[in-house]
Amino acid sequence: MSKQAAGGSHRVAPVHTDPEDVSVLTALSALADPVRIQLIRELAVSADWTRSCGSFDVPVGKAALSHHFSVLRGAGLVEQRDQGPKRVNRLRREEFDARFPGLLDLLLRSDGAD
Amino acid sequence: MSKQAAGGSHRVAPVHTDPEDVSVLTALSALADPVRIQLIRELAVSADWTRSCGSFDVPVGKAALSHHFSVLRGAGLVEQRDQGPKRVNRLRREEFDARFPGLLDLLLRSDGAD
DNA sequence: AGGACTGTAAGATGCTCATCGAACACTAAG
DNA sequence: CTTAGTGTTCGATGAGCATCTTACAGTCCT
Numbered sequence: 001m002s003k004q005a006a007g008g009s010h011r012v013a014p015v016h017t018d019p020e021d022v023s024v025l026t027a028l029s030a031l032a033d034p035v036r037i038q039l040i041r042e043l044a045v046s047a048d049w050t051r052s053c054g055s056f057d058v059p060v061g062k063a064a065l066s067h068h069f070s071v072l073r074g075a076g077l078v079e080q081r082d083q084g085p086k087r088v089n090r091l092r093r094e095e096f097d098a099r100f101p102g103l104l105d106l107l108l109r110s111d112g113a114d
Numbered sequence: 115m116s117k118q119a120a121g122g123s124h125r126v127a128p129v130h131t132d133p134e135d136v137s138v139l140t141a142l143s144a145l146a147d148p149v150r151i152q153l154i155r156e157l158a159v160s161a162d163w164t165r166s167c168g169s170f171d172v173p174v175g176k177a178a179l180s181h182h183f184s185v186l187r188g189a190g191l192v193e194q195r196d197q198g199p200k201r202v203n204r205l206r207r208e209e210f211d212a213r214f215p216g217l218l219d220l221l222l223r224s225d226g227a228d
Numbered sequence: 229a230g231g232a233c234t235g236t237a238a239g240a241t242g243c244t245c246a247t248c249g250a251a252c253a254c255t256a257a258g
Numbered sequence: 259c260t261t262a263g264t265g266t267t268c269g270a271t272g273a274g275c276a277t278c279t280t281a282c283a284g285t286c287c288t
Contacts, residue, residue, distance in 0.1 A: 024224045025148060032142040033246085054264065064247050066266055085255040085264050102216030110138045126236095147276085168234065178277050180236055199234050199285040 019076030019092060019099040027100055030075035031107060035060055036068050040077065043091040044108050052086035133190030133206060133213040141214055144189035145221060149174055150182050154191065157205040158222050166200035 030036060035058050042056055053069055054062070069089070072078040076099065079090045096104055144150060149172050156170055167183055168176070183203070186192040190213065193204045210218055 024221060025146065025151065028142050028146040032139065032146040034139060035246085037139065052264080060246080061248060062265065063249080063267085067246075070266090082254095082265095085262095087265065100220055103220060106214055106217060107138060149276085166234075174276080175278060176235065177237085177279080181276075184236090196235095196285090199232095201235065 013082070014073060014080040014087070016079060017074050017076045019096045022074075022076045022099060024100070027075050027077075027103065030071050030077060031103070033068070033071075035064075036072060037107060039068060039072065040091065040104070040107060043078065043089060044093070044104075048090040049081060049083070049088045051089050052083075053080075053089065054086075127196070128187060128194040128201070130193060131188050131190045133210045136188075136190045136213060138214070141189050141191075141217065144185050144191060145217070147182070147185075149178075150186060151221060153182060153186065154205065154218070154221060157192065157203060158207070158218075162204040163195060163197070163202045165203050166197075167194075167203065168200075 031040070038058055039056055043051060053065060056065070058065060058068075060068075069078060069080065073080060077092060077096055079092050080087050081090070082088075091104075093104060145154070152172055153170055157165060167179060170179070172179060172182075174182075183192060183194065187194065190210055191206060193206050194201050195204070196202075205218075207218060
């Protein structure tokens with residue numbers, strides 16, 4: 001049977017929030033974190049669906065990482081898909097830009113020192 | 115002696131941070147708070163130097179309010195000046211826009227329900 | 229000088245959240 | 259089936275922050 005992009009690899013399919021349903025406060029809160037900023041920046045320079053959750057160079061454990069991705073999903077910033085044992089990611093650039101124009105650009109334009 | 119706009123009414127002159135010296139993280143963190151969002155929004159529709167700190171309709175005490183303004187100053191969002199016993203405020207719209215284009219617009223365009 | 233008003237500073241409290249460790253669920257490969 | 263790899267969930271811990279109360283420091287008015 002075809003199994004790629006099937007519905008539900010791990011336990012349940014990841015819960016996503018449409019950027020249109022995200023409040024400004026939620027969006028800003030999601031972005032106001034050093035680890036999540038780094039995740040977004042790394043995602044931004046990677047092709048869609050090429051980065052698994054564990055492939056990011058962040059100074060936190062797996063549990064915290066999973067939590068951060070949950071926050072990013074809830075803010076409509078990231079989409080996830082199960083691919084075999086891995087969960088691959090995609091930055092929802094266009095959709096998020098439509099809801100919050102310029103916000104992502106702001107984050108990605110700044111130097112890494114920020 | 116002239117006393118208007120003199121240097122130091124209360125105890126010391128308020129400490130300001132230039133928006134150019136503000137990191138993205140600091141800016142986002144400052145804006146990721148319901149009370150501060152409300153302050154910014156009220157300030158945005160008020161003429162410069164017309165609003166004293168106590169003139170805002172926020173559901174917190176004086177002490178917390180003072181703290182919030184301190185955060186806003188530190189993020190380069192608000193400028194303060196002593197005017198008699200009051201400390202009047204001004205939104206640093208142009209300067210902040212130059213550092214973070216579109217960020218303030220985003221906050222001010224959204225509905226109050228956000 | 230005295231009193232009303234405005235904002236700041238200091239200390240205490242409570243809550244939210246970021247983090248970790250360990251256990252669990254699912255997939256893929258041997 | 260067993261093992262290795264990946265990510266989630268749960269419970270606990272700790273830090274940071276928003277808030278309050280109280281005390282203080284100015285300014286203005288009488």
